[in-house]
Amino acid sequence: MAPHTESADRVLRAVERSSGDLTRFLRELVRAKSVTGFEGPAQEVVRDQLKSMGADVDLWRPSRKDFAGHEAFVAEEKEVGRRPNVVGRFRGSEGRRTLAFNGHIDVVPEGDPRSWAHPPYAARVEGGRLYGRGACDMKAGLAASIFAVQALLDSGVPMKNDVLIESVIGEESGGMGTLATILRGYRPNGVIIAEPTSLKLVTVQAGCLNFRIVIRGKAAHGASRYMGVSAIEKFQLVHEALLALEEKRRLAGSHPLFEGVPNPVTLSIGKLRAGDWDSTVPEELVAEGRYGVWPGETLADAKRKFEAVVTKAAASDPWLRKNPPELTWTGPQWESAEIAGHHWLAKLVDSACVRALGRRPARAGITAGTDMRLYTGVARRPAVIFGPGDVSTAHFSDEFVELDEVVQACKVYAAAALSWND
Numbered sequence: 001m002a003p004h005t006e007s008a009d010r011v012l013r014a015v016e017r018s019s020g021d022l023t024r025f026l027r028e029l030v031r032a033k034s035v036t037g038f039e040g041p042a043q044e045v046v047r048d049q050l051k052s053m054g055a056d057v058d059l060w061r062p063s064r065k066d067f068a069g070h071e072a073f074v075a076e077e078k079e080v081g082r083r084p085n086v087v088g089r090f091r092g093s094e095g096r097r098t099l100a101f102n103g104h105i106d107v108v109p110e111g112d113p114r115s116w117a118h119p120p121y122a123a124r125v126e127g128g129r130l131y132g133r134g135a136c137d138m139k140a141g142l143a144a145s146i147f148a149v150q151a152l153l154d155s156g157v158p159m160k161n162d163v164l165i166e167s168v169i170g171e172e173s174g175g176m177g178t179l180a181t182i183l184r185g186y187r188p189n190g191v192i193i194a195e196p197t198s199l200k201l202v203t204v205q206a207g208c209l210n211f212r213i214v215i216r217g218k219a220a221h222g223a224s225r226y227m228g229v230s231a232i233e234k235f236q237l238v239h240e241a242l243l244a245l246e247e248k249r250r251l252a253g254s255h256p257l258f259e260g261v262p263n264p265v266t267l268s269i270g271k272l273r274a275g276d277w278d279s280t281v282p283e284e285l286v287a288e289g290r291y292g293v294w295p296g297e298t299l300a301d302a303k304r305k306f307e308a309v310v311t312k313a314a315a316s317d318p319w320l321r322k323n324p325p326e327l328t329w330t331g332p333q334w335e336s337a338e339i340a341g342h343h344w345l346a347k348l349v350d351s352a353c354v355r356a357l358g359r360r361p362a363r364a365g366i367t368a369g370t371d372m373r374l375y376t377g378v379a380r381r382p383a384v385i386f387g388p389g390d391v392s393t394a395h396f397s398d399e400f401v402e403l404d405e406v407v408q409a410c411k412v413y414a415a416a417a418l419s420w421n422d
Contacts, residue, residue, distance in 0.1 A: 007157045014151035015411045026143040027123035030132035036106040039169045043084045046167040055088035062180035074174035074332050085177050086167040092159040099420045100164035100188035103142030104171030107134035108395050115397040129400040137394035140401040141194025141387035148413035160421040174332030178371040182379045190345040190382050191375050196389030200364040201349050204257050206264050207293035207336035208369050214326040219283035228281030232274050235285045241313035253294040257365030264367045265292030295336040334369025337376040345382045356411035
């Protein structure tokens with residue numbers, strides 16, 4: 001048996017032996033509620049695990065001054081300066097290069113607990129699935145990456161190059177944690193982001209922008225509606241123009257990894273507020289939403305197209321010509337991100353899947369924003385996304401992850417880290 005094949009077998013067997021510990025750790029992570037802005041208790045769980053494995057652990061609390069007005073920082077981010085970021089470094093004997101596994105510890109709110117068949121933070125296991133908020137998005141991938149390194153340590157295979165585990169805050173609100181990690185000086189040679197992809201290899205993501213549109217009308221008593229101007233009715237003109245823009249953009253672009261996706265660049269109104277009394281013509285409407293960006297399209301170009309459509313829609317109406325909509329770009333702004341399909345990092349994950357699972361991973365693109373764009377755009381480092389869990393269960397009630405898939409991901413991560421030491 002070739003020495004490298006023997007090492008791989010030892011590492012994969014170590015993953016199988018530790019699968020029970022992996023599940024126990026993942027359950028502990030899910031039980032540690034970590035809604036964005038309140039990640040501290042879960043980060044302590046990660047820190048303690050990394051320390052027990054012998055990592056050099058860097059725990060710090062990013063402050064606003066760390067970002068110094070950086071354009072990728074979301075100014076609306078709350079509770080800055082109190083939330084811990086964690087990076088664990090496992091040093092190799094040579095340390096010529098560094099591979100990072102990145103995962104966000106924050107989760108979205110659970111919503112109404114009554115809509116859950118399983119309590120959102122009980123981390124119950126049933127039918128081979130672990131249920132709970134964050135189980136899929138994305139504590140499973142983070143746990144699997146940690147135990148992949150544990151498998152290398154348990155197997156006794158010597159590590160030549162460094163491996164980082166990055167457990168970051170604030171991804172759901174715009175990527176503050178990963179940006180802070182990059183600005184602190186962590187710029188690995190390659191990054192595997194453990195977001196849920198159903199074990200598909202993602203090398204491209206679309207981008208998106210958040211926006212707010214304010215429409216002004218004229219208040220009047222509902223009994224004499226004709227004396228007022230309804231902000232709701234005026235918004236309909238703008239909304240119809242935006243829907244037409246969405247369709248035009250859908251037809252104008254394409255990407256082979258988005259085949260089968262009905263629309264990679266959706267434009268969606270997520271929040272709508274209008275009026276303050278049921279018998280008063282509403283004098284103001286506020287619409288907030290997200291606007292998809294094609295891979296390779298700059299945010300500036302995407303903004304110009306959107307702004308032109310709003311301006312043109314307003315110009316077609318006498319009231320809106322005099323009272324134009326107020327458009328603001330708000331919150332997170334996710335650039336698109338992509339690396340070539342033949343990039344060495346993509347090949348690393350390809351070969352790791354073959355070694356660990358006996359097959360190459362399917363290739364895919366994703367339409368949601370992730371921290372991938374911070375590595376490719378800010379750090380100028382290659383990144384791919386690969387992880388356990390079906391993203392269609394994320395942010396929903398009864399979020400879950402298949403435990404067998406978590407173990408499979410752990411094996412792939414371990415095989416990738418092993419190859420990193422060649």
